[in-house]
Amino acid sequence: MHPQHWMSVESPGLYCRPADLYIDPMKPVALAVVTHGHTDHAMAGHSHVYATDKTMAIMTTRYGEEMAESTQPMRYGESVMLGEADDPVRMTLYPAGHIMGSAQVLLEYRGSRLVVSGDYKRRPDPTCLPFEVVPCDVFITEATFGLPVFTHPPIEREVDKLINSLQVFKHRCHLVGSYALGKCQRVILALRQAGYHKPIYLHGALIRLCELYQQHGIDLGKLVPVSEIEDKSTLAGEIVIAPPSALADRWSRAFPDVRTVMASGWMQIRARARQKQVELPMIISDHCDWPELIQTIEEVGAKEVWVTHGRENALVYQATQMGFKARALSLLGYEDEQETG
Amino acid sequence: MEDFSDLLEQLYFTGSHNAKSALIIDYLQRTPDPDRGWAIAAMAGALRFDFFKRNAVKQLMLERIDPVLFEMSYDYVGEMSETVAHLWPASASPGAEGLPSLGEIVTQFAEAKRTDVKPLLTKYLDAMTAAQRWALIKLGTRGLRIGVSARTMKQILAKFGDTDVAEIETLWHGVAPPYSDMLAWLEGKADKPDISEEVTFHPVMLSHPIDEKNLEELQPKDWQIEHKYDGIRVQLVSTANGKALFSRTGDDISPSFPDLLQSITEHCVLDGELLIMHGDNVDTFNQLQQRLNKKKPPKKLIESLPAGLMVYDIIADEKQMLTDRTLDERHQLLVRFIERSRSDRLHLSQPLQAKDRDSLQQLYARASDDTAVEGLMLKRKDSLYVPGRPKGLWFKWKRQPKLVDAVIMYAQRGHGKRSSFYSDFTFGAWQDDVLLPIGKAYSGFTDEELKKLDNWVRRHTVGRFGPVREVAKELVIEVAFDAAHPSGRHKSGVALRFPRFHRIRWDKPANEADTLDNVKALIES
Incomplete structure (x- = not known):
């Protein structure tokens, strides 16, 4: 059966009716699958949550052990059967x-795959x-950077900009705005x-998540909480990482001669960087750029592409030009420019 | 060219004035002529020709990308140069081949035949990085805005040459890019360039809006009081080498007003308000608008709407510059100059008399009722003619704006600094139960309010027409404007002069906004 008859957009989010399952719902529901730990998805x-074990760990770190009534961690490639036993939905x-623990969700029902x-x-x-x-019949893709102006440079080049700046501005504290999870x-x-x-x-807002990454065997080197530094003037010429919201906050005033750096895919558009008073924009994204979105649509090769999260119009248009059946799915609750870019 | 592009990139992301100044001075010290002179001209907005038109850039781009994707990208980025800089197909190794110097690029475009411009531009865009493309397009279309105004540039040059900014100001319009003679003088390698007989613009003196405190403190006897006429502020320059009319920013608008210039025979620099005048009678600003921006005005138009100059001040006479005389002295000289002038188009802006603050208030009340003027000007009688906007010398006291409550109907994203924010609003007034648009406003709100408005638009969109969002007819704004005129071009039949936000009425129900009849009642006859 065509997924348009069993998938819909409801007010908590994307909904699979025969499984009574929501994907990344933004209101409390009975049954949810969470693709990854960013707050606009998790x-x-x-009541009951499916997710990878790492996503579960991130949610527990953020929301505590009580984050759901019951949870069921899943491995990549592992399937569960949902819905009626004689008319099941298989989820894998x-x-x-995208980030540690992030997953795509395959739903199979009555012979079609989404x-x-x-x-x-x-x-x-x-x-x-x-x-x-x-491979699937319908591919629901995000489109955060779904415009041809977005082509992300290699991360090495962007990080070099920061390292060069540390050499030129030896006495300035380089305050890097970066989303707490993943980026x-x-x-x-x-x-x-x-x-x-x-x-x-x-x-402080970054510490527990960095610790979590380190517990999962990712070596981040020596990290020091800013709160442990009594004399903030010793941070001249050092790198401090903070969530973007803290850049303009009173918190940052204690640092010596701050040079504001920001790591985000949005930094490609110079007016956006200026609006945030960023002096050194680093174009680093955890999303696809435009060429990668197109590459993915081609490789997945689904007959139908549904587009959500971001600049849907351009990607719908492009996919149609490429011969795919495409439409925009408007999900509420996702700001079109959140800080996860 | 690489150096210039790097400089722009650094300036763009540098907030502080001092840091910008340091970057530019460093560039001037290590860059040879003529490159540095062209860079100065580009940043100060003093380049005198476009290398290519925006439209040529757009056409070249559209040969390389789907037009629909181009439009969507442009709408999102909010700026043409950057949209093209990102969309232009990158070569395998952009920026790897060395580019010619800035001076060479300027010369190549200046000397290129019409048909050669596009191939030349294509060649460079192909070879450049996105940042360099942005720099070239901004340079070539004279659209560079990196927070360095002409005034700032003059201050930086003064610092570079260790001289006073006034020296640069007086010289500025008499020298041309790439300024090799001026830079040599600033470096102590040559004499100051002589510009005395040039027909050039002299930077004008501007006023501050008056506030309650200024008003309470001023002694009327120390001040020259004049009407603030509702035309455009101009400077008329006439020397043995020619005559010209400049806008207050230094744009040469002579071709639009040959009738006024022909009438002048004396050597002078005059400061005044350009108006349509039938003898001594001042016509409306609406009429003046018909004569603006017409490079070859038809004879009939000139005869039916003759241009006149309401003269405020005299900056130079046949003998000398008068900027170091007091206003009192200049005024005496001006009265005599106009008496003797053979021109019938010059009118003296008559000082008004107020013996105390009460009579000053009465003058203001009367000026507010007079539709030919915008309010009063108050100038210290002992003020020298100081270019720029010096503090405490001249004040403008504009009449109160008119206000209507209108309903926001459509919103569009802004450009430049406001890219991505919905900042351009169309608003309307009620005719029965239908709203008719009466104008557009883009200013008058704070940055904080802009964020709230942007958010409101996103949550209240009911339709989209390309880049325009139609919004729910729910939000009332108090619009301030200077005047209302009848208009045949608008469906509502009314056009507002300089509409801007006065207040946002988050609290007011839309059905209590003004009717079109209320608005039309404000039209002045």
């Missing part, structure tokens, strides 16, 4: 390459398995790979 308060998770990509990227990321192409750890790893081995200083 919330506390559902596959790697999405994949929800969640958020995903195609660039190498040492903190997660690469995105896996899963922060990826930036730290890229700095380490580029040969930066000094301690990196962290805003």
Whole structure:
């Protein structure tokens, strides 16, 4: 049966009727599958949650042990059967390459296959398995950077900009705005790979998630909470990482001669960087850029593409030009420019 | 060219004035002529020709991308140069081949035949990085905005040459890019360039809006009081080498007003308000608008709407510059100059008399009722003619704006700094139970309010027409404007002059906004 007859958009989010299952719902529901741990996908308060074990760990870190009434961790490639025993929906998770624990969701029902990509990227990321192409009839793709102006440069080049700046502005504290989950750890790893081995200083909101990554065997090198530094003037010439909301906050005023850096895919558009008073924009994204979105649609080869999260119009248009049947799915609750870019 | 592009990139992301100044001075010190002179001209907005038109850039781009994707991208980015910089197909190794110097690029475009411009532009766009493309397009279309105004540039040059900014100001419009003579003088390698007989613009003196405190403190006897006429502020320059009319920003608008210039025979620099005048009678700003931006105005138009100059001040006479005289002295000289002038188009802006603050208030009340003027000007009698906007010398006291409550109907994203924010609003007034658009406003709100408005638009969109969002007819704004005119071009039949946000009435129900009849009642005859 065509997925349009068993999938719909309801007010909590994307809904699979025969399984009574919501994907990344934004209201508490009975049965939820969570693709990854970003707050605009994972919330506390559902009765029963499916997710990868790492996503569960992230949710527990953020929301505590009580984040759901019951949970069922799943491995990549493992399936569960949902709905009526004589008319089941089979659900399987596959790697999405977005952040640690991120997954795509394959739903199979009455002979047709639908994949929800969640958020995903195609660039190498040492903190997660690469995105896996899963053949299907309908592919629901995100489109955060769904415009041809977005082509992300290699992360090495962007991190070099920061390292060069540290050499030019030896006495300025480089305050890097970065989303707490995924981006922060990826930036730290890229700095380490580029040969930066000094301690990196962290805003309090980033510490527990970095610890979690380290518990999962990801070596982030020496990290120091900013709160442990009594004399903030010693942070001249050092890297401090903070969530973007803290950049303009009173918190940052204590640092010596701050140079504001921001790691985000949005930094490609210079006016956006200026609006946030960023002096050194680093274009680093955990999403696909435009060429990668197109590459993925081609490789997945689904007859039908549903587009959500972001600039749907351009990607729907492009997919149609490429010969796919395409439409936009408007999901509420997802800001079109949140800080997870 | 690489250096210039790097400089722009750094300036773009640098907030502080001092840091910008340091970057530019460093560039001037390590860059040879003529490159550095062209860079100055580009940043200060003093380039005198476009290398290519925006439209040529767009056409080249559309040969390389689907037009629908281009439009969507442009709408999102909010700026043409950057949209093209990102969309242009990158070569295998952009920026790897060395580019010619800035001076060479300027020369190549200046000398290129019409048909050669596009191939030349294509060649460079192909070879450049996205940042360099942005720099070239901004340079070539004279659209560079990196927070360095002409005034800032002059201050930086003064610092570079260790001289006073006033020296640069007086010289500025008499020298041309790439400024090799001026830069040599600033470096102490040559004499100051002589510009005395050039027909050039002299930077004008501007006023501040008056506030309650200023008003309470001022002694009327120390001040020259004049009407603030409702035309455009201009400077008329006439020397043995020619005559010209400049806007207050220095744009040469002579071709639109040959009748005024022909009437002048004396050597002078005059500061005044350009108006349509039938003898001594001042016509409306609406009428003046018909004569603006017409490079070859038809004879009939010139005869039916003759241009006149309401003269406020005299900056130079046949003998000398008068900027170091007091307003009192200049005024005496101006009265005599106009008496003797053979022109019938010059009118003296008559000082008004107020013996105390009460009579000043009465003058203001009367000026507010007079539709030919916008309010009063108050100038210290002992003020020298100081270019720029010096503090405490000249004040404008504009009449109160008119206000209507209108309903927001459509919103569009802004450009440049406001890219991505819904900041351009169309608003309407009620005719029975239908709203008719009466104008557009883009200003008058704070950055905080802009964020709230943007958010409101996103949550209240009921339709989309390309980049335009139609919104629920729920939000009332108090619109301030200077005047209402009848209009045949608008369906509502009314056009507002300089509408802007006065207040956002989050609390007011839309059905209590003003009717079109209320708005039309404000039209002045």
